[in-house]
Amino acid sequence: MTIKDPETIHDVEGVPVHNVHRHDVVIIGAGLAGMRAAVEASDEFDVAVISKVFPTRSHSGAAQGGIAASLANEEEDHWEWHMFDTVKGSDYLGDQDVIETLVKEAPVVVREFEHFGAPFSRTSEGRIAQRLFGGHTKDFGRGGPVLRACYGVDRTGHVLLHTLYEVCVRNQVRFYSEFHALSLIIEDGECRGVVAWDIVNGGVHVFHAKTVMFGTGGYGKVFKITSNALANTGDGLGMVLRAGLPLEDMEFVQFHPTGLYLQGILVSEAARGEGGHLINGKGERFMEKYAPDKMELAPRDLVSRSIQTEINEGRGINGEAYVYIDLRHLGKEKIMHQLPQIHELAWKFLHVDCVTDPIPIQPTGHYSMGGIPTDIDGRVLLDGKQIPVKGFYAGGECACVSVHGANRLGTNSLLEASLFGRRCGKSIIRYLRENREFSDLPADAAVEAIKMVKRLLSSDGDEKIGKIREDLQVMMTGKCGIFRNEKQLGDLKKELRKLEERYANVRLDDKSETFNTDLLEALELGNMLEFSELIVEGAYARKESRGAHSRTDFPDRDDGEWLKHTLAWKKDGKISFDYKPVTITRFQPKERKY
Numbered sequence: 001m002t003i004k005d006p007e008t009i010h011d012v013e014g015v016p017v018h019n020v021h022r023h024d025v026v027i028i029g030a031g032l033a034g035m036r037a038a039v040e041a042s043d044e045f046d047v048a049v050i051s052k053v054f055p056t057r058s059h060s061g062a063a064q065g066g067i068a069a070s071l072a073n074e075e076e077d078h079w080e081w082h083m084f085d086t087v088k089g090s091d092y093l094g095d096q097d098v099i100e101t102l103v104k105e106a107p108v109v110v111r112e113f114e115h116f117g118a119p120f121s122r123t124s125e126g127r128i129a130q131r132l133f134g135g136h137t138k139d140f141g142r143g144g145p146v147l148r149a150c151y152g153v154d155r156t157g158h159v160l161l162h163t164l165y166e167v168c169v170r171n172q173v174r175f176y177s178e179f180h181a182l183s184l185i186i187e188d189g190e191c192r193g194v195v196a197w198d199i200v201n202g203g204v205h206v207f208h209a210k211t212v213m214f215g216t217g218g219y220g221k222v223f224k225i226t227s228n229a230l231a232n233t234g235d236g237l238g239m240v241l242r243a244g245l246p247l248e249d250m251e252f253v254q255f256h257p258t259g260l261y262l263q264g265i266l267v268s269e270a271a272r273g274e275g276g277h278l279i280n281g282k283g284e285r286f287m288e289k290y291a292p293d294k295m296e297l298a299p300r301d302l303v304s305r306s307i308q309t310e311i312n313e314g315r316g317i318n319g320e321a322y323v324y325i326d327l328r329h330l331g332k333e334k335i336m337h338q339l340p341q342i343h344e345l346a347w348k349f350l351h352v353d354c355v356t357d358p359i360p361i362q363p364t365g366h367y368s369m370g371g372i373p374t375d376i377d378g379r380v381l382l383d384g385k386q387i388p389v390k391g392f393y394a395g396g397e398c399a400c401v402s403v404h405g406a407n408r409l410g411t412n413s414l415l416e417a418s419l420f421g422r423r424c425g426k427s428i429i430r431y432l433r434e435n436r437e438f439s440d441l442p443a444d445a446a447v448e449a450i451k452m453v454k455r456l457l458s459s460d461g462d463e464k465i466g467k468i469r470e471d472l473q474v475m476m477t478g479k480c481g482i483f484r485n486e487k488q489l490g491d492l493k494k495e496l497r498k499l500e501e502r503y504a505n506v507r508l509d510d511k512s513e514t515f516n517t518d519l520l521e522a523l524e525l526g527n528m529l530e531f532s533e534l535i536v537e538g539a540y541a542r543k544e545s546r547g548a549h550s551r552t553d554f555p556d557r558d559d560g561e562w563l564k565h566t567l568a569w570k571k572d573g574k575i576s577f578d579y580k581p582v583t584i585t586r587f588q589p590k591e592r593k594y
């Protein structure tokens with residue numbers, strides 16, 4: 001077989017490859033990272049964006065609270081202060097050279113959004129409004145919280161995502177909506193495209209490209225209680241591992257303090273930024289014990305641990321696994337004006353009117369600090385350290401550049417996705433100016449992907465996808481959640497192997513090719529099983545507590561041994577590790593107190 005000619009239908013192992021498409025740039029993911037890169041690169045080159053959900057349904061659109069930039073629109077602020085907060089928030093694991101870039105370019109990126117037409121909330125003088133968020137402080141933490149989060153009511157992600165989509169349409173970016181990417185095509189250290197499944201019509205498509213960028217987002221769905229969308233299954237990480245590339249710092253997973261009880265749906269940090277209180281079963285504002293200075297506006301890792309400790313020690317509401325976030329004292333007008341979506345979500349999902357009653361909340365799986373190792377220009381690193389894979393880029397939540405280190409500050413992620421998406425776009429342009437020709441597609445480009453789909457469609461074992469996924473989520477939450485220890489992680493390692501064996505013995509009830517959600521869920525579960533082991537093995541290996549990684553058997557941070565990034569590979573089912581140093585420029589590590 002050959003898959004050289006565009007537009008021809010081919011037969012690979014008895015399965016038709018319906019089409020071969022060609023674009024200078026193929027981006028997987030239509031969140032802020034993917035679409036910001038598309039806006040940039042489409043100024044000069046032919047760009048296609050592939051997304052398994054309709055672009056504006058990407059999880060970026062669910063972001064509520066804000067995007068950080070030291071605009072100083074409402075009070076004094078400086079990029080150095082933003083940098084200090086981000087470094088300290090990261091528990092000193094963030095690379096300070098990239099953090100400096102993040103905070104210096106933040107105002108540019110936010111103003112560009114304004115020029116694209118994003119409808120930000122405004123100050124009375126008509127400037128972009130800014131609100132408080134956890135861990136963002138004045139004067140290197142000496143002067144209390146600072147207004148740094150730019151926002152559009154409590155729908156910030158929604159307004160930014162829609163703005164980018166409109167600019168993409170204007171720039172004639174080609175969207176392949178409802179295509180599920182299956183595998184990367186990498187040959188001789190160069191990325192030459194991707195293989196994807198057409199969800200609506202069925203069938204395998206090959207996308208031949210000069211450059212590929214991943215903006216495939218996070219993987220909250222490996223946890224039972226999560227704020228993440230159904231689509232957040234970390235497919236990009238699975239594809240990268242199968243291509244033999246490493247992942248970085250996978251043990252660092254953020255649990256957001258305030259998810260609606262039992263639902264996980266987010267109550268944005270904006271609720272605390274606007275003045276919300278956390279209350280335990282004894283009616284106490286318990287953050288006094290854990291972060292007397294910053295109270296509810298301490299960073300997320302600390303607040304989540306505090307809530308979980310209250311619950312574990314029996315001080316949840318009525319002894320149950322939740323506490324309250326109380327907004328009542330803010331008054332109806334402020335709630336309806338600044339936090340209308342939170343009011344709506346609490347009402348719709350818990351039947352609580354937060355104007356008159358406190359909202360039951362618990363910590364919820366939220367954000368992945370780790371991911372695909374890249375350099376400051378978004379180039380994916382073959383060895384995780386220095387050597388780029390030619391023509392392959394990643395940005396946003398799927399990538400690890402690493403600006404968040406061991407713990408991300410709220411509002412730094414919309415910023416990272418947009419800013420490094422933009423940097424990926426610029427770096428793709430530089431690459432394409434030098435590399436104008438398509439490299440050949442390898443003849444076997446689609447074979448592995450086709451085998452994977454074929455195996456699932458013809459599967460007739462006795463395991464169900466939904467049951468394995470449920471077991472995975474329950475185990476990951478119970479044994480690799482906010483608090484971890486050697487015994488539970490050790491057990492979990494073995495249990496995950498068993499889940500992989502069960503996955504090899506699944507049966508899909510739906511064997512059709514068109515809109516087969518059974519097939520999609522099976523592909524997603526395959527990816528989640530692929531990288532969950534790295535989260536657990538990384539957490540098992542890291543014998544310290546840092547940021548969101550909290551080991552009850554090693555409660556202290558250990559800079560002597562562990563001030564380093566984890567790199568992990570998975571080849572033929574075997575996991576191997578390497579480590580690389582953290583880049584430290586301005587701020588030497590010190591004890592992290594709030």
Ligand SMILES: Cc1cc2nc3c(=O)[nH]c(=O)nc-3n(C[C@H](O)[C@H](O)[C@H](O)COP(=O)(O)OP(=O)(O)OC[C@H]3O[C@@H](n4cnc5c(N)ncnc54)[C@H](O)[C@@H]3O)c2cc1C
Pocket residue numbers: 028029030031032033034050051052053055058059060061062063064065066067068156157179180181182215216217218227228229231232234235236266268366367395396397398410411412413414415417
């Ligand atoms: C509820 C919620 C609220 C948040 N609030 C904030 C906030 O206020 N401020 C902040 O800074 N951060 C916030 N975050 C985090 C932030 O929103 C995300 O980290 C960021 O938006 C991720 O952007 P992204 O472009 O990397 O990925 P996403 O927006 O998640 O997009 C991923 C894209 O990849 C595509 N994709 C994935 N796999 C495949 C595949 N196999 N084939 C084809 N396409 C695929 C999807 O279709 C989608 O288009 C929040 C997150 C959540 C969940």
